Amino acid sequence: MTRADGRADDELRQIKITRHWLDHVPGSVLVEFGRTKVLCAASASTGVPRWRAGSGLGWVTAEYAMLPAATNTRNDRESVKGRIGGRTHEISRLIGRSLRGIIDEKALGENTIQIDCDVLQADGGTRTAAITGAYVALADAVAALGVPNALTGSVAAVSVGIIDSLPRLDLPYEEDVRAETDMNIVMTGAGAFVEVQGTAERAAFSRTELDALLALGEKGCADLTRIQMDALRS
């Protein structure tokens, strides 16, 4: 009962973080979780949205999107449909909240950092890859801005799920669609939770199953934190 790609149940896919992928922005990362590829860009601008002006506090926000050819079957552009779908909104908000969780807005000063996470290819876990990569782009951006202490820590994210009654880490698309329960876990490098989102896809789950998923997520986020730190040192 092994996984299609031969991984152990608590093992991440191959993770690649390529920094400085773009020339025009202070932070940019191509992050790969197996075949999932997300381009994360951190743009900086002076000033903050009107509702925050004069507060002395900075602002970090995020937008997530998918290229049409990223998925198995081509997905229509939201710009062409003229409206952003619920899933896109939901993930954009999740990424923004996760990053703001490790930002000291006072240290950032009245600057805005806009994170764009564009999925170039999707194979499950695009939102968790986006958060993991966006943190690295954000770290490069605050360093470039000269305010590295605007970061109070690091953040990483991973998906976990129960497939064929077994808890598994970092689901590719093929496992994701078969999962009975699906959970996204966002944690700081210090091991605290930023966001926990679990959904019973097929059957409600017990407290015991929930505890097993949380343990797997803690393990996966710790692994990702090490990979992020390696990337930032290189």
Added chain:
Amino acid sequence: MTRADGRADDELRQIKITRHWLDHVPGSVLVEFGRTKVLCAASASTGVPRWRAGSGLGWVTAEYAMLPAATNTRNDRESVKGRIGGRTHEISRLIGRSLRGIIDEKALGENTIQIDCDVLQADGGTRTAAITGAYVALADAVAALGVPNALTGSVAAVSVGIIDSLPRLDLPYEEDVRAETDMNIVMTGAGAFVEVQGTAERAAFSRTELDALLALGEKGCADLTRIQMDALRS
């Protein structure tokens, strides 16, 4: 260090479920969690969306919205803005998923039940009140349709959070804005989890805190299940 409304930390607000509030739909409930009032209506129609036609399976979907005068400060209509916001999308999807978790789509047959949850007045916990009330409206609707066994169980939801370092159940608006961590828990009447969504609003939370919140949520959902059953018997 008691709560503003005198409740114990693990105590629900006053919950009222008024069935048959509307005349044109098979199920309708005005649910009140303290001052939060949500009108939940379950409309039934034969047939299912095109992508599901011919499958023999039914469909349950939900939409959530807020009246402009529901909030402290008037919120503009999404119909006037011409687009639905991210928060609305997110909650509509949550309600739909939660209800589908206790539906036997085969037993429902090729019928669609559309749940509308309209917040008439908001004082925190509108999405959890909506799920809790919507279940009762749904139960009335499937009974009216003559397919009561389309329900495989019941579902209820409650918010929990850490305020001033204390875990508390069923947050009104005033506590919600002060919460360090905020969690929405959706459970079946049988005590299994359907959805767990926890967010660090101010500081990341530890596994110990997470466990305390989960326990509170289990207690609150059990209380709500009893209230739902009482309402359905009356």
Added chain:
Amino acid sequence: MTRADGRADDELRQIKITRHWLDHVPGSVLVEFGRTKVLCAASASTGVPRWRAGSGLGWVTAEYAMLPAATNTRNDRESVKGRIGGRTHEISRLIGRSLRGIIDEKALGENTIQIDCDVLQADGGTRTAAITGAYVALADAVAALGVPNALTGSVAAVSVGIIDSLPRLDLPYEEDVRAETDMNIVMTGAGAFVEVQGTAERAAFSRTELDALLALGEKGCADLTRIQMDALRS
């Protein structure tokens, strides 16, 4: 040849006006014309729209909408469709004009009162119920604002129509669809006309029929004015 609900041709349905239905706004009314239920809320804010700023004059405006489950067959949300329909626009404008007809904008000062009329259940006459209820919510709001003299009078509205060649007052849905001619009449408490809208639904109407309808409308508005005054005194 009596009416389905046993009323005389010149008799209103049972009218109920429940004030202070909401907690967050200075004026709110649940108005019922038989089974038609409209929630009317009057929100106040300091300042006026930009085009009026500096004039010393206040502004009253209104929005009308219907909940999806209000009607016999569920009607799709305009927020989901992404645009407001012609009928909604038309009625919103009618309500706003009718209320502005009894407002002294100078006495109101540079304040805005936003009226929201949301139809919770529809059984004919939603726009006339909305105007009739909105006036009471508006009266409560200007009193709460401390400018009761911003009202120069009262306003009420009723529908009339010719069904089976007979002029009738206050049409429920079942009569409305059968009406040969349909008319909405908005009048001040002092007996003057604010708005007269008559439409030949099936056959053009003669001046004699028009006169009969106007007389019925005058009678109905006078009755509604008395009910409004009673509600405001209680």
Added chain:
Amino acid sequence: MTRADGRADDELRQIKITRHWLDHVPGSVLVEFGRTKVLCAASASTGVPRWRAGSGLGWVTAEYAMLPAATNTRNDRESVKGRIGGRTHEISRLIGRSLRGIIDEKALGENTIQIDCDVLQADGGTRTAAITGAYVALADAVAALGVPNALTGSVAAVSVGIIDSLPRLDLPYEEDVRAETDMNIVMTGAGAFVEVQGTAERAAFSRTELDALLALGEKGCADLTRIQMDALRS
């Protein structure tokens, strides 16, 4: 106390109806009420909207719009704004209803006639000019379709109002903005009412004033009917 353009109070502006202004459609009219110029086109197509298919009945519908340079101050295009305003919707619906009032949908058969009324220049009374011209375009279209008996009569429209306490017929823009009360009257050639819309712009109006306005409207519509008949004979 005469009118700026020297007309008597019950006199129409100079009315011009130019038929066959366009080459691609079966009916087209440039109608002028003084400086108000509206291009009315009647396009015909076989078949009816889906909700009416198979009924054996035809369908007539109308759209009204204004060119940006039609008004004193340029008005932005609704296509650019991305939404149609309330006023446009309201007038489009009025024109459609007025024309359907004199159509025998059975005689029309399952054909659709789409009326487009585009205001090339506005100087008050654009909606009444549109209805008056559209009737002539419609008459040409049904004749071209070979179903002249699809018309059960004719229809014309005119504005009336009280300016400086005097009832006046066919208001140009300059009178329209000063009117205390404003009324649009749509009548059949046989002298019956199709639509009556009166609005108190500044002060509520008495039954006596209403009667005077109705009489003026009856006179104006009779004059317009004669002009329409002359145009159709030429």
Added chain:
Amino acid sequence: MTRADGRADDELRQIKITRHWLDHVPGSVLVEFGRTKVLCAASASTGVPRWRAGSGLGWVTAEYAMLPAATNTRNDRESVKGRIGGRTHEISRLIGRSLRGIIDEKALGENTIQIDCDVLQADGGTRTAAITGAYVALADAVAALGVPNALTGSVAAVSVGIIDSLPRLDLPYEEDVRAETDMNIVMTGAGAFVEVQGTAERAAFSRTELDALLALGEKGCADLTRIQMDALRS
């Protein structure tokens, strides 16, 4: 092998330019290229868009649109569709660029001239007719503004194409749809190119064919320049 309307291959259709067609704007022209009729209006306003404010420079911009009944088969309104199509955008931008090519923005001062080109009837060449007519409306507008030297020259446009292997000038719709290659040429009165847009509709074209089309376009624009000058003198 002559043309359907008997013209020589290098001959324009009958061109008519009627100035002062509208009363509210400083420049307005009804331009006709055969059966193609475009109403061009030039509105003036003080001030410029925000991004240009304080520069001392003026701004000229254009919008192009088609009435629904302008075409053989009725085309739906873009205001009703809620979005402007690609073709409309493209032509609006072309007209604006072409006119700005002969404007001295400094001499115009901080004023905006908005050009509206509305196609009343289409029979091929609507964009080239629009540019040709818009120039005349613009010339009248800058004269009315008292800054005639804001024009550095004149501009005219014409379509050319290869039909049945023959290069032809000024294509009506019937030729346009059969063209193997289609080109729009915009030139100044002094004989320089402002815009050249050639498209292989059926087969790629050789440099020799391109040269023949350019020569025809030069001839046609020179003819149109003479007609524009005649119109402005009259």
Added chain:
Amino acid sequence: MTRADGRADDELRQIKITRHWLDHVPGSVLVEFGRTKVLCAASASTGVPRWRAGSGLGWVTAEYAMLPAATNTRNDRESVKGRIGGRTHEISRLIGRSLRGIIDEKALGENTIQIDCDVLQADGGTRTAAITGAYVALADAVAALGVPNALTGSVAAVSVGIIDSLPRLDLPYEEDVRAETDMNIVMTGAGAFVEVQGTAERAAFSRTELDALLALGEKGCADLTRIQMDALRS
């Protein structure tokens, strides 16, 4: 008077074509013109749009877009703005026309190939890079579909312009903004023109200048054709 990057006036930037960049689509190319990077994906599906069904002919269409961080200053997402801009529409249409110019729709059969060109980084010439890369992705897609003879030839595109009075090939952003005249030229591998679009950005251009630009474009397209062929052979 050399170019900033040391190139000769008739020399292309470094061109890189990386095939098979994505896993889910039959054709995908990352094309680089210097720092301009465009991801071109060709998705295939059976069937054609409704208006073409039953014709036996295939369909090729294209969409162009820019990632927000692609440009010097972040550009807002069109999905967020809710509408596609004129420039995007125009370029999408250009790419589609250019590719259809070398497609034998009969040989393609009733299949649709959708080309998506997403600019990951922009430094001038994004539309010409998109066409050049899209051809290679299209060639891979038709080969994968088993209909290589659906291609009647190849297509490539390049920008040319006059900067400081000198005609130059393949403009980067820095030259593009300074160009007096700007031209995009699309040609087949056989040396025929598919599309010629020239615009006077600052001053109208003479026939002599136009001829010089056309010659440069012919040279550049020939070079690109060689690079495309090399890429397809590798």
